[in-house]
Amino acid sequence: xxxxxxxxxxxxxxxxxxxxxxxxxxxxxxxxxxxxxxxxxxxxxxxxxxxxxxxxxxxxxxxxxxxxxxxxxxxxxxxxxxxxxxxxxxxxxxxxxxxxxxxxxxxxxxxxxxxxxxxxxxxxxxxxxxxxxxxxxxxxxxxxxxxxxxxxxxxxxxxxxxxxxxxxxxxxxxxxxxxxxxxxxxxxxxxxxxxxxxxxxxxxxxxxxxxxxxxxxxxxxxxxxxx
Amino acid sequence: xxxxxxxxxxxxxxxxxxxxxxxxxxxxxxxxxxxxxxxxxxxxxxxxxxxxxxxxxxxxxxxxxxxxxxxxxxxxxxxxxxxxxxxxxxxxxxxxxxxxxxxxxxxxxxxxxxxxxxxxxxxxxxxxxxxxxxxxxxxxxxxxxxxxxxxxxxxxxxxxxxxxxxxxxxxxxxxxxxxxxxxxxxxxxxxxxxxxxxxxxxxxxxxxxxxxxxxxxxxxxxxxxxxxxxxxxxxxxxxxxxxxxxxxxxxx
Numbered sequence: 003x004x005x006x007x008x009x010x011x012x013x014x015x016x017x018x019x020x021x022x023x024x025x026x027x028x029x030x031x032x033x034x035x036x037x038x039x040x041x042x043x044x045x046x047x048x049x050x051x052x053x054x055x056x057x058x059x060x061x062x063x064x065x066x067x068x069x070x071x072x073x074x075x076x077x078x079x080x081x082x083x084x085x086x087x088x089x090x091x092x093x094x095x096x097x098x099x100x101x102x103x104x105x106x107x108x109x110x111x112x113x114x115x116x117x118x119x120x121x122x123x124x125x126x127x128x129x130x131x132x133x134x135x136x137x138x139x140x141x142x143x144x145x146x147x148x149x150x151x152x153x154x155x156x157x158x159x160x161x162x163x164x165x166x167x168x169x170x171x172x173x174x175x176x177x178x179x180x181x182x183x184x185x186x187x188x189x190x191x192x193x194x195x196x197x198x199x200x201x202x203x204x205x206x207x208x209x210x211x212x213x214x215x216x217x218x219x220x221x222x223x224x225x226x227x228x229x
Numbered sequence: 230x231x232x233x234x235x236x237x238x239x240x241x242x243x244x245x246x247x248x249x250x251x252x253x254x255x256x257x258x259x260x261x262x263x264x265x266x267x268x269x270x271x272x273x274x275x276x277x278x279x280x281x282x283x284x285x286x287x288x289x290x291x292x293x294x295x296x297x298x299x300x301x302x303x304x305x306x307x308x309x310x311x312x313x314x315x316x317x318x319x320x321x322x323x324x325x326x327x328x329x330x331x332x333x334x335x336x337x338x339x340x341x342x343x344x345x346x347x348x349x350x351x352x353x354x355x356x357x358x359x360x361x362x363x364x365x366x367x368x369x370x371x372x373x374x375x376x377x378x379x380x381x382x383x384x385x386x387x388x389x390x391x392x393x394x395x396x397x398x399x400x401x402x403x404x405x406x407x408x409x410x411x412x413x414x415x416x417x418x419x420x421x422x423x424x425x426x427x428x429x430x431x432x433x434x435x436x437x438x439x440x441x442x443x444x445x446x447x448x449x450x451x452x453x454x455x456x457x458x459x460x461x462x463x464x465x466x467x468x469x470x471x472x473x474x475x476x477x478x479x480x481x
Contacts, residue, residue, distance in 0.1 A: 020248055021255040052405020053283040056413070059404045060290035063413035067297035070471040074304035081311035090318035095325040098308075101472055102332040104479050105397050111477040130378055131371065137400035142477040152397040156382030180477045212480065219335050225386040225425040229340020229464045 104143070107150040107217040111143045115180035115211040118190055122173050122201030126159040132177065132193035133157075139189035141181040143213050147171040150215040167217075173201075183207040294413060298469050305338075305471060337396035340467040341387045346431040346459050348376060351419035353453030366451035368418055370401040370408045372444055376422055377401075379441060383434025385424040389465040391416050396468045412470050419454065428459035 077094055084091035103109045118132070133144060133151065144151040149166045151157070158165045163172045179186050187207060194203045316326035333339050350373070353366035377395055380388055388395040393411050401410050408416045424431055434440060435457050448455040 017248060017251055020252045023252075025255055025259040050280055050283060052407055053280065053287055055404040056407050056409075056415070057283065057286050057290060059402075059409055059413040060287065060294060064290060064293050064297055066473070067294065067301060067412055067470060069475075070301050070473050071297060071304060073473050074301060074308055074471060078304060078308050078311060081308065081315055085311065085314055085318070088318075090315035090322040092315070092319060092322040092325050095312050095315065095322055095329055098312075099325055099329045099332055100479050101474055102329070102336050102338075104474055104477055105472045106332065106335045107397065108335075110480040111474075112480050113476040113478050115476065126378075127371075127375065130374060134374055134400045134402065137398060138402045140475075142398075142474055153377075153395060153399045154381050154385075154388075154397065156378060158382055182476060213477075214480070220386070222334070222341070222386050224345065224427060225341040225343040225465075227334065227339060228342055229466050 105152075106219065107143070107152045107155075108219060110212070110214045110216060111180060112210055112212040113142070113180045114183050114207075114209055115141075115143075115178065116183055116186050116190060116205055116207045117211065118175075118177040118179070118194065119204045119206070120173065120175040120177070120194075120197060120201055121203070123162040124164070124173070124175060124197065124201070126157050126164060128193075128197060129157050129164065129175070129177070132190070135189040135193045136179045136181070136186055139181065139185040141179045141186055141189075143180040145178045145213045145215055147176055148215055150213065150217050152217065155217070178211055178213055180211055180213060183209075291415075298412070301470050336472065337387065337394045337468045338471075340465065341425055342462065342464045343386075343425045344428050344459075344461045345385070345423065345425040345463045346380075346428055346435070346457055347463060348380075348422040348424075348435065348457040349419055349454060350376070350422070351454035353447065353451030356451065365447040366453055368408075368420060368453065370403055373408070373410075373416075373420060373422070374401045375441060375444065376435075379434050380422070380424040380426075380431060383424075383426070384430045385426045387425045387465045389423045391421055392466055394466055394468040396472075398472065411468070423463050423465050425463060425465060428461070432457065432459055 077098060080091050080094040084094070100109065104111050129146065133141075133153075136144065137153065146157070146164075146166055149155075149169055149171065151166065155167050156165075160170065163170050164175070165171075179190075187205065190205045194205060197203050312322075312326050312329065316323040334341070350368050352368055355366055373390055377388055377390065390401075390410060393399075393414055393416070396411070399411055401408065403409070404413070410416055438445075441455075444453070444455060447453045
């Protein structure tokens with residue numbers, strides 16, 4: 003039989019041990035929670051810029067889609083009205099046809115935009131990058147040294163020169179783009195900043211730029227309608 | 230014996246009860262103390278909550294994007310029906326409508342099928358080498374752009390990337406780490422590029438050692454996936470939106 007003081011001491015020791023274990027468990031639990039939060043925080047810090055940029059692009063895209071929607075509603079209303087009065091609105095159809103032909107590069111177009119002049123040799127990917135950036139900035143029509151370009155126009159390097167849809171072009175290169183001059187200017191500055199370290203480049207805004215060259219539609223040989 | 234029986238039936242001795250109470254109290258105090266400790270290193274900007282808000286905005290905008298595309302497609306179908314009806318009313322409308330149908334194929338609004346080639350591309354392995362800042366193991370939007378350009382040059386008649394049709398207005402770009410195409414549609418790997426055309430011509434373009442040389446080199450170094458396969462039966466979808474010109478006015 004143990005004495006009373008000895009029993010008290012033993013009880014106090016047990017209490018201390020249990021308290022320490024509980025203290026440790028509490029800290030471990032929260033440290034675990036904390037590290038999970040920090041992981042999420044790290045992901046958040048990595049993603050915030052990307053997400054913000056994505057939001058910006060989505061806003062822009064949705065505005066464009068809304069614009070397309072409004073245009074189609076107007077076209078629908080015009081066609082419906084003509085049919086209701088017993089006629090047919092051929093002009094509404096022709097208007098749509100004109101837009102598609104211009105988009106495909108089959109019609110001469112004019113409008114505000116800018117002209118980039120490159121005084122020395124460039125690589126194909128540099129021109130493709132520039133076109134990609136300008137298209138992303140809302141560029142609607144392009145020509146390089148007088149040759150009309152759409153996204154399907156191949157541009158390949160041939161030594162110091164470029165082949166644009168099979169046509170050889172050489173410096174100085176003049177790239178014309180129709181669209182919002184302000185937006186195009188930002189894209190042009192981005193594209194030409196690296197070029198300017200080795201060749202002379204100038205970017206000039208135009209209030210009315212004419213792109214007169216056109217593309218012939220390529221007949222489909224292998225592809226057939228239906229998906 | 231009685232005392233033992235009572236314990237077995239649920240009566241807790243005072244010593245155990247005291248121990249439990251002290252443990253619980255200590256645990257709670259520790260929890261509170263550690264919670265306080267946890268809250269201190271959090272930055273005042275609360276980036277986590279901000280990211281959640283941004284992510285929610287993306288989800289909402291992408292849902293809106295899908296709704297708008299669906300609305301555009303629905304309107305296109307309605308307009309098409311009305312155009313076909315109009316074509317039965319007048320010869321000029323009929324003529325314009327026939328040309329319009331052809332032009333829709335040219336600009337990529339209609340789905341196509343035929344022989345061609347499929348190229349697949351995926352990220353390679355991160356070498357975890359602090360001196361390697363190239364990110365050469367990652368597929369970049371420029372890689373997709375280069376492949377698409379090469380396929381056009383090799384005679385492709387229609388191309389899609391991850392089921393997104395490449396149309397005259399298509400551009401590939403980054404929004405941070407996201408690869409975007411056609412009205413801010415997010416693309417993620419593995420990437421599948423489908424091109425309709427003469428399979429041998431398309432394949433010889435891709436196989437040409439002078440073409441995509443940098444991409445092929447990264448494939449060897451980092452294990453970045455680059456493979457292609459010829460096929461006699463492939464499909465590319467039509468563009469899921471429409472075209473509006475705001476600046477380029479047809480001349481004449």
